[in-house]
Amino acid sequence: MTSTQTGWRAWLAALFGASRVDVPPHLRKPSIRRRGDTIELQFAHGVSQSQMVTRDPDRLMIDYTRTMLGALVLVPRPRSIGMVGLGGGSQAKYCYRHLHDARIEVVENNPHVLALRRRFHVPDDDARFRVVLDDGAHFLAGRHAGYDLLLVDGYDETGIPGALSTQAFYDHCRASLIEGGAMAINLYCEDPAMHVDRLQRAFGPGNVLVIEEPRQSNRVALAWTVGTASLAAADDAMALSPTARRDLARVFANVREALAAR
Structure with a gap:
């Protein structure tokens, strides 16, 4: 720690190390913990x-990752899926395994996260799966009407980055979807109301649904383009594998119940 570091910078330097304070959040190295x-x-x-179970690497371990896929009630047979944020690749792996007809495109802005993709059994790029190193907000701005389904789970150690919190970003989320498309976003943050308000501005106030995670301190927001909510597809209408339909049956039931109660 240098003599010029005072106040909160000095505290962070003592906690994380001086070099870590000066590294932008999207370039900081994550750590791997084994339990x-x-x-x-x-x-x-x-x-x-x-989180990943090494003997079952495609399993969705954390509740919100399952809830986000409740958006499949609105888009039962997605042909093109966009994802902002790779992390350990939980949803990317799950969709790759259980949605065989979908093309999946993931954008991740941290090269150190990408370097761990084999450690987390993330598939190699192929004809229907690719991972791109780029800023998520910038990347999404160039994907007009590119996706049926969009999953946003972009975080660093500070929370949701500012670039993924603006009204412009949510407008780009809406623009990246075809008519009849939907998105899901993980809102693990101190100001979820701000994000919901911006989603409502982008999609319309009647086209956003927030689902609380009872076992976690976060929530998932679903948003859809005009008319999508009326679909509420039955499980057997989904392109998901039978195994995944059984696995996510409770999530789908919860989403349908929440839609019906609106």
Whole structure:
């Protein structure tokens, strides 16, 4: 720690190391923690960004990752899926395994996270799967009407980055979807109301649904283009594998119930 560091910078330098304070959040290296047969991706000690069971690497371990896929009730047969934030690749792996007809495009802005993709069994790029190193907000701005389904789970150790919190970003989320498309976003933050307000401005006040996670301190917001909510597809209408439909049956039931109660 240098003599010029005072106040909060000095405290952070003591906690994380001086070099870490000066590194932008999207370039900071995550750590890997092992707990028995489970490995975790962490930016801050004790806070897991992703979890994976090594003997079953495609399983969705954290509740919100399952809830986000409740958006499949609105878009039962997505042909093109966009994802902002790779992390340990939980949703990317799950969709790749269980949505065989979908093309999946993931954008991640941290090269150190990308370097861990084999450690977390993230598939190699192929004809229907690719991971791009880029700023998520910038990347999404160039994907007009590119996706049926958009999943946003972009975090660093500070929370949701500012670039993924603006009204312009949410407007780009809406523009990136085809008519009849939907998105899901993980809102693990101190100001979820701000994000919901911006989603409502982008999609319309009647086209946003917030689902609380009872076992976690976060929530998932679903948003859809005009008319999508009326679909509420039955499980057997989905392109998901039978295994995944059984696995996510409770999530789908919860989403349908929440839509019906609006």
